[in-house]
Amino acid sequence: MESRSLTYMKPLESIHQAVRGTDDGPGGEEELVPADAGVEDVCPSEIETVAELLEPFAEDKESVIPALQEIQEEYGYLPRFAMQLVAEHAGTSLAHVYGTASFYSQFYLEPRGEYTIKVCTGTACHVKGADEISAGFRDELDVDLEEVTDDGQFSISHVRCIGACSLAPAVMVGDQVHGNVTEEKITAIVDEYADGQREVGGQ
Amino acid sequence: MTALAELVEDRTVRDRSDLESLEREGLDSLYPGVTKVLVGLSSCGRAAGADDAYEVFQQELADVDEAVVGRTGCLGFCDREPLVEVVEPNGESIVYEGVTEDVARKLADAVARGDLPETGVLAGRLHHEARQHSHDVPLFEEVPFYAAQERIVLRNSGLIDPESLAEYVARGGFFGLHEALTEYEPGEVVEAVQASNLRGRGGGGFPTGDKWSFLAGNDADQKYLICNADEGDPGAYMDRTLLESDPFAVIEGMLIASYATGATQGYVYVRAEYPLAIERLEHAIDTLRSVGLLGTDVLGSGHAFDLEIKKGAGAFVCGEETALMASVESERGMPRPRPPYPPQSGLWAKPTNINNVETWANVPQIVRKGADWFADVGTENSGGTKVFSVTGDVRNTGLVEVPLGTPVETVVFEVGGGTTGGEFKGVQTGGPSGGVVPEEHADTPIDYETLVELGSMMGSGGMIVMDESTCMVDQSRFFLDFCVDESCGKCPPCRYGTKQTLQILEGITNGEGEAGDIDALQSLADTMADTSLCGLGQTAPNPVVSTLEYFEEEYWAHIEDEECPAGDCELGSGTHGKTYKILQEECVGCHQCAKACPVDAIAGEHQEPHSIDPEACIGCGQCAEACPLDIIEVRG
Numbered sequence: 001m002e003s004r005s006l007t008y009m010k011p012l013e014s015i016h017q018a019v020r021g022t023d024d025g026p027g028g029e030e031e032l033v034p035a036d037a038g039v040e041d042v043c044p045s046e047i048e049t050v051a052e053l054l055e056p057f058a059e060d061k062e063s064v065i066p067a068l069q070e071i072q073e074e075y076g077y078l079p080r081f082a083m084q085l086v087a088e089h090a091g092t093s094l095a096h097v098y099g100t101a102s103f104y105s106q107f108y109l110e111p112r113g114e115y116t117i118k119v120c121t122g123t124a125c126h127v128k129g130a131d132e133i134s135a136g137f138r139d140e141l142d143v144d145l146e147e148v149t150d151d152g153q154f155s156i157s158h159v160r161c162i163g164a165c166s167l168a169p170a171v172m173v174g175d176q177v178h179g180n181v182t183e184e185k186i187t188a189i190v191d192e193y194a195d196g197q198r199e200v201g202g203q
Numbered sequence: 204m205t206a207l208a209e210l211v212e213d214r215t216v217r218d219r220s221d222l223e224s225l226e227r228e229g230l231d232s233l234y235p236g237v238t239k240v241l242v243g244l245s246s247c248g249r250a251a252g253a254d255d256a257y258e259v260f261q262q263e264l265a266d267v268d269e270a271v272v273g274r275t276g277c278l279g280f281c282d283r284e285p286l287v288e289v290v291e292p293n294g295e296s297i298v299y300e301g302v303t304e305d306v307a308r309k310l311a312d313a314v315a316r317g318d319l320p321e322t323g324v325l326a327g328r329l330h331h332e333a334r335q336h337s338h339d340v341p342l343f344e345e346v347p348f349y350a351a352q353e354r355i356v357l358r359n360s361g362l363i364d365p366e367s368l369a370e371y372v373a374r375g376g377f378f379g380l381h382e383a384l385t386e387y388e389p390g391e392v393v394e395a396v397q398a399s400n401l402r403g404r405g406g407g408g409f410p411t412g413d414k415w416s417f418l419a420g421n422d423a424d425q426k427y428l429i430c431n432a433d434e435g436d437p438g439a440y441m442d443r444t445l446l447e448s449d450p451f452a453v454i455e456g457m458l459i460a461s462y463a464t465g466a467t468q469g470y471v472y473v474r475a476e477y478p479l480a481i482e483r484l485e486h487a488i489d490t491l492r493s494v495g496l497l498g499t500d501v502l503g504s505g506h507a508f509d510l511e512i513k514k515g516a517g518a519f520v521c522g523e524e525t526a527l528m529a530s531v532e533s534e535r536g537m538p539r540p541r542p543p544y545p546p547q548s549g550l551w552a553k554p555t556n557i558n559n560v561e562t563w564a565n566v567p568q569i570v571r572k573g574a575d576w577f578a579d580v581g582t583e584n585s586g587g588t589k590v591f592s593v594t595g596d597v598r599n600t601g602l603v604e605v606p607l608g609t610p611v612e613t614v615v616f617e618v619g620g621g622t623t624g625g626e627f628k629g630v631q632t633g634g635p636s637g638g639v640v641p642e643e644h645a646d647t648p649i650d651y652e653t654l655v656e657l658g659s660m661m662g663s664g665g666m667i668v669m670d671e672s673t674c675m676v677d678q679s680r681f682f683l684d685f686c687v688d689e690s691c692g693k694c695p696p697c698r699y700g701t702k703q704t705l706q707i708l709e710g711i712t713n714g715e716g717e718a719g720d721i722d723a724l725q726s727l728a729d730t731m732a733d734t735s736l737c738g739l740g741q742t743a744p745n746p747v748v749s750t751l752e753y754f755e756e757e758y759w760a761h762i763e764d765e766e767c768p769a770g771d772c773e774l775g776s777g778t779h780g781k782t783y784k785i786l787q788e789e790c791v792g793c794h795q796c797a798k799a800c801p802v803d804a805i806a807g808e809h810q811e812p813h814s815i816d817p818e819a820c821i822g823c824g825q826c827a828e829a830c831p832l833d834i835i836e837v838r839g
């Protein structure tokens with residue numbers, strides 16, 4: 001995993017202070033925290049946060065997926081140190097946790113934008129021009145698929161059917177579905193979320 | 204809603220009289236004696252703006268004593284959303300379509316005045332004891348979209364509040380469970396389901412009662428039930444809508460099965476892409492636990508059953524039962540060879556029965572109305588109805604429930620209202636595992652066997668209508684692209700076979716097809732079908748095989764003539780993906796290019812710059828060759 005700049009990630013603010021095992025933070029200069037920072041790299045308070053998230057789950061391998069989902073809900077992706085803690089909690093290896101996480105398309109091992117615009121590429125949306133819609137969002141935000149915009153606000157993903165086929169083409173932001181999207185509507189949809197104006201559940 | 208939730212909290216439902224008192228409350232809430240405005244708030248409605256409409260009604264009618272505002276699920280006619288039904292105290296109702304915020308404001312005003320408009324109407328219907336409609340609106344059974352439908356599974360959708368247990372009970376809910384628990388031996392319940400001819404609605408079509416009998420016959424100390432709500436087939440959303448609109452029905456089905464088979468713990472494995480379905484299911488489970496309809500003493504019978512939600516994490520292959528179980532166990536969702544089958548060794552190696560959402564939702568009705576009634580609805584081999592999500596190039600998109608045995612053309616032309624303009628070409632059923640029912644077989648009655656005979660399959664219920672503008676090769680390419688992404692990679696026939704097939708299809712749609720491609724596709728398809736580990740790989744070539752059978756000439760047109768007859772895929776964009784442009788500043792208007800153009804796509808006055816009509820251009824490149832100044836630019 002390549003190290004990446006994470007300073008823009010909201011939840012990462014705390015990690016950023018936590019890095020290198022100190023609660024004081026790196027001082028005036030913003031230091032970058034890589035997604036693959038391990039438990040030894042983050043401060044105790046960060047570990048505590050994850051430990052609290054893990055508490056309700058049985059100390060068993062069957063908790064791995066729900067625990068990862070909870071962590072991703074908090075961080076927007078799965079930082080390495082958190083996966084290590086999941087492995088410890090579930091009594092399994094990091095390799096097993098990583099193997100599980102990397103199998104499923106909804107787990108992200110890299111940070112995401114605050115909002116992920118999920119462009120549906122299911123059959124009905126495909127037939128109704130999902131490719132153009134996806135290209136339109138990429139143009140609008142000037143990023144590629146699975147990339148994060150410079151301001152950390154948006155990423156774009158493709159998903160296989162969100163079940164809004166009668167409203168094709170559709171996109172989903174958080175838990176909100178936008179139907180009958182046209183290229184003209186793209187700017188308006190982005191503006192709706194820009195600068196954290198709109199609260200959304202989910203990822 | 205709030206009032207009801209409080210009401211349910213501190214009570215238990217232990218016998219028939221408790222159910223009956225809930226039933227009375229539900230009837231009061233369904234038909235409150237004043238005008239009721241019901242806003243359809245499932246995903247489709249919300250995406251179309253139903254939340255805003257709901258808010259408007261709440262605000263505008265807050266001080267109106269003669270009206271209440273309620274929530275409901277999906278009426279199925281998704282492209283007319285937001286749908287709002289106004290039920291008058293006498294039981295007459297009008298369903299309005301396209302009720303966005305502005306329309307809602309006007310409608311709220313009309314409701315407050317007690318003067319319902321007769322425009323913007325989808326249909327009217329009669330509730331409760333109403334016998335005739337005094338408004339000049341068509342009734343549901345007169346609207347083509349609903350006329351051929353028979354709603355068993357969707358009977359409560361768009362009628363009850365999906366979060367109201369009382370309203371569900373008022374529609375007969377949990378009386379089936381009560382009957383099963385008090386009047387039947389577990390074995391008799393299994394027999395009833397067998398006699399009903401109910402078959403798996405997830406697509407496989409295995410007789411549900413037989414499945415149950417395998418689990419019932421296993422005397423292990425711990426047995427599990429699973430509800431498969433991992434609706435991964437792109438283009439299908441029946442299960443999502445059902446969970447959003449009538450979650451209690453699905454759970455009641457599972458409760459009845461738990462009694463019949465002796466399972467004590469259940470799981471609902473639901474896609475994480477369905478947040479609203481998860482929310483309503485969670486609410487339903489919490490409510491049922493609090494009143495004692497889930498837990499150690501279900502309906503006071505001593506029977507124990509509890510239910511837990513497991514959220515999927517995005518993997519199509521998890522719709523396969525062994526992969527699904529691996530995922531519930533928090534492993535990678537990879538299938539394993541069968542046998543052993545789940546009723547022998549399933550979840551955590553314990554006997555397990557898996558059914559799909561829609562299958563479960565049928566069960567309460569079978570118990571309440573009898574196996575014979577249910578069997579009579581469908582065909583000789585399969586009882587009941589099937590819900591389809593009809594989308595694509597069709598006028599009326601939405602959820603459609605028709606008796607099994609209904610001809611494909613009835614769904615497309617009567618319910619669906621025909622294509623959006625182009626000539627009807629076929630219907631894709633069964634998603635990436637299915638195939639095409641072409642126009643010439645449109646009279647085929649829908650059933651598990653008939654669709655398989657045509658080279659397609661029932662699948663979970665996606666039905667994508669295609670007109671002449673759909674390229675069949677490209678459609679296959681789309682599904683193979685999907686399967687390449689979703690193949691779990693465990694077995695080589697699927698891992699390599701999907702990729703190889705996709706490459707050939709991409710070549711054909713790019714104009715690089717070769718004569719041997721058709722044979723290669725066929726041979727790959729045979730190998731994958733014979734040797735793949737699970738259903739995903741075995742059926743992945745189906746879209747190719749099916750389109751080869753009915754539209755082989757389309758493949759050949761791509762390969763031999765480098766043309767897409769549908770004008771759809773990259774070849775069909777007419778220019779082989781290339782754009783030609785004459786540099787205006789340098790063109791001297793010699794007209795050579797226009798003479799060379801075989802389709803007269805170039806125009807321009809003598810000695811004036813010429814230009815190419817991109818709509819007409821077929822990208823043959825002859826103009827560029829003819830240009831003496833070499834000023835025709837090629838892109839792509």
